[in-house]
Amino acid sequence: MVRYIVEVENLVSKYGEKVVHKGLNLKIKEGELYAIVGGSGAGKSTLLRELLLLRKVDGGKILFKGKDITKLSQKEIDELKKRIGVMFQFSTMLSSLTVGQNIIYVIKKRYNIDDKTAIDMAKIKLNLVGLNPDVFFMYPSELSGGMRKKASLAVALSTDPDILFLDEPTSGLDPISAEDFDTLVRTLVDTTGITIVQITHDLASLLFTDTVAVISEGLIVYEGNPNGLLNVENKWVKNLTSTLRFRRLLNGK
Amino acid sequence: MFLEIKDRVLYIKDYWTVENYNKIKKQVKVLSKKSFDYVDASELEKLDFYGAYLINNFFKEYEIRNISPSYEKIISMSKEIPQLSKKKSNYLSLIVESVYKKIGDYFQFISFTGEILVDIFRNIKSIEARTLFKELEEGGIKALGIITILSFLIGVVIAYQSSKMLATFGANIFIVDLVSVSLARELSPLIVGIIMAGRSASSFTAEIGLMKVSEEIDFMKTLGISPYACVVFPKILSLVFWLPILITYSLILGILGAMIVSDFTLGVPPNQFFHRLTEVLDFDHYLAGIVKGPIFGLTVALIGVYEGFKVQQKAESVGFSVTKSVVRTLFAIIVIDALFSVVYRWLGI
Known part of the structure; x- marks a missing residue:
């Protein structure tokens, strides 16, 4: 039986008069690599903020392991947040702590684990994540872009969350680092059984994923295998799949 | 229960995950190691890195049977704990290093000043009147409000504090000497200098720092525009121009505050106060204070700008630089003020 970790049902979100999501549905299976794509302003980031409980939904339901997160008590929300990892677009970490301290802080704050284990x-x-141990003593501002992404991923993974959200993880990386990052994410999903949801603009990253969801005009117009994108009857998806970049990627595969 | 021993086999079961880490660790610690021969993982529901870490730490010498390949992989991935090599540093070398760095910083500041001056003279034609007027508005006119209130209050406070003592000696009228000379020579320049350090030095550092982070400075350089002439020079000019005026303004308001207090607490009416003021406040005193103006202005502008240019290409460093620039400007202003006192004494002014 397939178990879903996140189910979104008839989600409605509005900014004043502007409706961003008009009854959006999606289902994320446990232990899969899931990608959300869509044009700029399609509501991907709003969706992420809602999944992370940073924004209240205006209608519909979000179920996390079968429980409606809009109806949880504060204590249940705190427990739920411990099971979620996130890596924001600019690989945010606590800038006043070293990378090592960042990870240790999260571990101790969330689960009160002894010092030696945390270190x-x-x-x-x-x-x-493939970083040199020297990074342990370095501050986030001392790292290069690629190292920062990896360090931020290590922080997000620090307490072995059930689900990990990555917001444009490969943006700003060179193609080799981006490919490394995609491979790393794929390996993590395959070995540890973690569910990873990524919002991405990087077409090459899509080929690594199990499921792709396309947001267009406030709805999910496609949810399924990345190869199935070619047969979708939607204007935005058609435009996407007819781009030269996409064609070349598919041919290469 | 996360552990069970049956027929000399240790069954690990349930969720060996981070939530249960402390509980499992407690159970594992009291386990007698001789009571089982091998570990069986067939009843394990879930294993994460924390569970694997426990297995690696406590069951290293045992064989683990019936374990799923993915769990085995997690165990092997968490087996390897890299050694950290922290640089050991001795205190003497740290002190020497920091002193060396401080001295180097002063030399750098001097060379930066030289560089700016040369560049400004070379590009004097490219300075725009528009930016100059904008800076003149920012640096002076917008500072008038805060200087008005603070200078007035300083005058009030000095007059108020000294009034009691002067009244005991019956030397009421000498309030004018005390307030006017101290304000003219020392306090007005210092107050204005300090306000400018907080207001202008910090904003210069932040503005130029952000321009550096967003690569605007580099963009200007590639276009052949000199950032020193176009961005820095108007700022310096604005402060050098405004500070003497602001000091005069601050002096007038301070005396006004003292005049009002004297009328109420010492019974010195304003006309008497003013009459005495014309007798004691020589032009020399005023000049001794006002001369500090351009120098303070130059100091504030140069340090603010210098710290701005020192910002690395990371947004975090802007905050550090702003704090540093304010502290350094305050320090510099007070040191320069002290130097002025020494020089005046020496010259007998």
Whole structure:
């Protein structure tokens, strides 16, 4: 039986008069790599903010492991937040702490784990994302873009969350680093069974995913295998798939 | 229960995850290691890195049977804990290093000043009147409000504090000497200098720092526009122009505040106050204060701008630089003020 970790039903979001989501539905399976794509201003970031409980929904339901998150008590919300990892677009970390301290802080704050384990776990996570252990003592401002992304991923993974949200993880990376990052994400999903949801503009990243959801005009117009995008009857998707970049990628595959 | 021993086999079961880490650790610690021969993971519901870390730490020497391949992979991934090598530093070298860095910073500041001056003279024609007027408005006119209130209050406070003592000696009229000379020579320049350090130095650093982060400075350079002449020079000029005027303004308001207080607490009416003022406040005193104006203005502008240009290409460093520029400007102004006192004493002014 397929278990869904996140289910969004008839989601409606508005900014004043402007309606962003007009009854949007999507389902994210446990342990899959899920991508959300859409044009600029399609409401991807709004959706992410709603999934992260940073914004109240104006209608519809968001179910996390079968529970409606709009109806949770504050205590349940706090518990739920511990199970969610997130990496924002500009790889945000606490700038006054070193990378190591960032990871240790999150671990101790969330689960009150002893110092030695927290330090070892920080080293393990840095190793896992492929960073040199020296990064442990470095401040986020001392890192290059690619290292910063990886460090931020290590922070997001610090307490082994059930679901990880990545907002445009490969933006600003060179193609080789971007490919490394995509491979890393894929490996994480395959080995640890974590669910990863990424919002992306990077067409090459889509080929690594299990499911792609396309947001257009406030609705999900397609949800399924990335290869199925070619047969979708939607203007935006047609435009996307007819781009030269997309064609070349498919041919290359 | 996360552990169970049956027929000398340790069954690990349930969720070996971060939520249960502390509970599992407690159970594992009291386990007698001789009571089982191997570990069986067939009843394990879920394993994450924390569970794997426990297995690596406590069951290292045991064989683990019936474990799913993905769990096995997690265990092997968390086995490798890299060693951290922290640089050991001794205190002497740290002190020497920081002193060396401080001295280097002063030399850098001097060379920066030289660079700016040369560049400004070379590009004097490209300075725009529009930016100059904008800076003149920002640097002076917008500062009038705060200077009005603070200068007035300083005058009130000095008069108020000294009134009691002067009244005891019956030296009521000498309030004028005390207030006017101290304001003219020391307090007005200092107050204006400090306000400018807080207002202008910080805003210069932030403005130029952000221009550096957003690569606007580099963009100007590639277009052949000199950022020193176009951005920095109007700022320097504005402060050098305004500070003497602002000091005069501050002096007038301070004396006004003292005049009002004297009338109420010492019974010195304004006409007497004014008469005495014309007798004691020589032009020399006024000049001794006003001369500090352009120098304070130059100091504030140069340090503010210098710290702005020192910003690295990261947004975080703007905040540090702004704090640094305010602290350094305040420091510089007070040191320069002290130097002036020494020089005046020496010259007998």
